[in-house]
Amino acid sequence: MSEIFLRIPADDPKSLVLAAAVCTAWRRIFCDLSFTRQYRKFHGAPPMLGFLRNTYHERTWGTGRNKQYEGYVVSSFVSTASFRSPACHERRHRRVLDSRHGLVLFQTPKRGEEFVVCDLITYDRWRINVSPELSGLIWNYELDEDDDDVENEMVTWNAAVLCVKDKCDHTYCHYGPFLVALMGSDEEQGVTFASVYSSETHKWSDMISIPEQDLMQMTGHIAVMGDKVYFQCEAETTVEYIIGKQELSRFDLPGEDEEFDDSDVDLVGVDDGMLLFATVLGPRLYLWSLEACPNVAEDWSRRRDIELGPLLPPRALFGMSVVGFAEGVGAVFLNTEAGLYTIELNSGRSKKVHEEKSVEKVMPYMSFYTKAWGRSPTSH
Structure with a gap:
């Protein structure tokens, strides 16, 4: 039975849980x-x-001159497997800023x-407050001459979460x-800043x-390789944050062919130990790879082009x-006029995963569901 259970697909947690509930022997x-x-x-x-x-909404109340508006964000989890966490309903x-190593x-x-x-x-949940030094920056405010808080649109930032368990292969985190790595840009001061929070010391x-x-780019994707975190800025610039050494550096993407002048080549994640960049032009998906800590333009290489016509319905080609990009399974998320699709780089298979047509960014949740099997006292 153990050999049979090993072959239950990992993306089918429902079958795993149902099998564990059949009898005491199977659960054991x-x-x-x-x-x-x-x-x-x-x-x-x-x-x-x-x-x-994330989706953005607007609430109104009052009438006439007293009518008021409030914008707010709602985060939600969309299942692509037989999994639905009670912690994932719309809030x-x-x-959502980042999803990695089983954490959000x-x-x-x-x-x-x-x-x-x-x-x-x-x-499990961990609540985190920022240091006073970072508070004004991430809330985008500054003091005016009357000591009142005013919004500062010259500051943008993003943050990543990553497991730092010793010798962890990130299959069971x-x-x-x-750590929570926070990086931002202050255009008025002309600096890019960074700080990191540790769950062990509870300090920034x-x-x-x-x-x-x-x-x-507050909505840009983030890549992590070891203790190196990569954030994308505007103008096709990427910043590397080496947490262990507390070092920041930047590099520009090498110039590409003229055909991509009007296309945004964006960082999407890590694949095969290299930074992965992608864009869509016409009916094709273009992918590039870049060595971590690039020193010369030769480190940048066109990885492959994927013709999307045979993979997607005609309406989805607009x-x-x-x-988004799901590391490990090698699936690229494409927002289209026909909904949200994934393209698996290895198999070339496509799959429609959502009806929404205006998704700006998705953050895949990757994890084995094995932890849920051992929640009874007899399993500890």
């Missing part, structure tokens, strides 16, 4: 730590259980803390320590900065843009 197999380790080894990279996204005033990072502007990190499998590091005029 699923809850055995050696079996869960074999299961993860058998399947390799964690499966994609779904993705998170107002909670913006939210910004919570209407709560008493600035950030919340969630494990969607174990339902539950309960491990994590001292803020570091480098001269930089380009603003950070208004396309790359909005």
Whole structure:
């Protein structure tokens, strides 16, 4: 039975849970730590259980001259497998920033803390407040001459969450320590700044900065390789943050062919140990790879072009843009006029995963569901 259970697809948690509930003997197999380790080894990279996204709404109240408006963000989880976490229902005033190593990072502007990190499998939450030095920057305010808070649109920022469990292969990151890396740009001061929070010390590091005029893309994708975090700025500039050394550096993407002058080539993630960049032009998906810490233009190379015509319905070939990438399973998310699709780079298969036609960014949630099998006292 163990050999049969090993072959249940990792992206089908419903079947796993149902099988574990059949009888005590089967449940004992699923809850055995050696079996869960074999299961993860058998399947390799964690499966994609779904993705998170943000939508923006407007609420009105009052009438006539007293009519008022309030904009707010709603975060939601969309399942792409037989998985639905109780921690994933739609939440107002909670913006998803990043999803990685089984953790999700939210910004919570209407709560008493600035950030919340969630494990969607174990339902654990960690609430985080920023340091006073960073508070004014991430809330985009500054003091005017009357000592009142005013919005500062010259500051943009983004943040990433990453597991730092010792010798972790990131197939089973539950309960491990994590870091939150925050990086931003202050156009008025002409600097890019960064700081990191540790769940072990419950403290933020001292803020570091480098001269930089380009603003950070708040909705841009983030890539992580070891303790190196990559954020994209405007003007096709990428900033590298080496957490261990507390160093910041930037590099510009080498010039490409003239045919891509009007297309945004964006950082989307990491694949095969290299930074992955992508864009859509016409009915084709273009991918580039770039070595980490690039020193010369030769490190940048065209990886492949994918003809999308045979993979997507005709209506989906209009208004396309790359909005996400699922590392490990190698799936690119495309927003189209016909909905949201994934393209698997290895198999070339396409799949419609949502009806929404105006998705700006998706953050895939990757994790094995094995932790949920051992929630009874007999399994500990």
